[in-house]
Amino acid sequence: MKQTILGVLLLAFVSAQAQEKMPQHEIAFSTGYPTISFFSHQDCDPYCDDFKDAVYGHEREFGPMSLEYYHRSTDWLSVGGIFTAVSIKKDIHQNIHNGQKIGDYSERYFSLLPAAKFNLLRGEFIGVYTKVAFGVCFSPKSTKGADVDGDGAKVDENKLRVLPMYHLTLLGLEVGGRLRAFGEFGFGVKGVYSLGLRYQF
Numbered sequence: 001m002k003q004t005i006l007g008v009l010l011l012a013f014v015s016a017q018a019q020e021k022m023p024q025h026e027i028a029f030s031t032g033y034p035t036i037s038f039f040s041h042q043d044c045d046p047y048c049d050d051f052k053d054a055v056y057g058h059e060r061e062f063g064p065m066s067l068e069y070y071h072r073s074t075d076w077l078s079v080g081g082i083f084t085a086v087s088i089k090k091d092i093h094q095n096i097h098n099g100q101k102i103g104d105y106s107e108r109y110f111s112l113l114p115a116a117k118f119n120l121l122r123g124e125f126i127g128v129y130t131k132v133a134f135g136v137c138f139s140p141k142s143t144k145g146a147d148v149d150g151d152g153a154k155v156d157e158n159k160l161r162v163l164p165m166y167h168l169t170l171l172g173l174e175v176g177g178r179l180r181a182f183g184e185f186g187f188g189v190k191g192v193y194s195l196g197l198r199y200q201f
Contacts, residue, residue: 023200028068032191037109062087078117103145111137131169
């Protein structure tokens with residue numbers, strides 16, 4: 001009986017010491033796919049009046065790339081924020097029958113989201129967690145092109161949208177020491193699946 005009590009006390013002491021030595025801060029970089037930004041982008045014909053019959057072509061996507069910071073508030077809760085960048089670029093062609101390029105279209109998403117990370121398991125070499133983040137997204141759009149209607153003016157239109165944005169990590173798994181590799185499954189601006197590296201200090 002005494003040995004059992006001593007064993008429990010020793011285990012509790014070791015766990016407490018490990019918790020005290022755990023880092024309080026962490027930064028992370030990741031990339032994922034697909035992001036909610038791609039779904040919110042309306043893949044339709046160019047909106048510019050000068051390109052009434054024009055169509056998009058040769059779409060290029062970049063991101064999402066995410067940078068995160070968290071501070072450990074309690075054993076089970078870390079608070080911080082996420083910055084995510086996404087880019088979509090397309091060529092503008094004269095019409096569906098004529099493949100001549102007459103312009104360029106770009107759309108970018110820059111998101112800032114306060115976030116909370118719930119540590120379901122925070123061990124010395126492994127961690128399991130969930131996350132929730134809500135914030136704002138700045139989405140500039142740009143349409144540039146040649147003079148196609150003969151009025152002597154080139155097309156140069158710019159718009160900026162401000163949108164609500166979010167990310168929910170249903171399950172995250174991290175392995176390693178202070179430098180950890182991690183993978184996440186969720187939904188939102190970071191992507192359904194994401195992989196990255198995290199450094200704790």
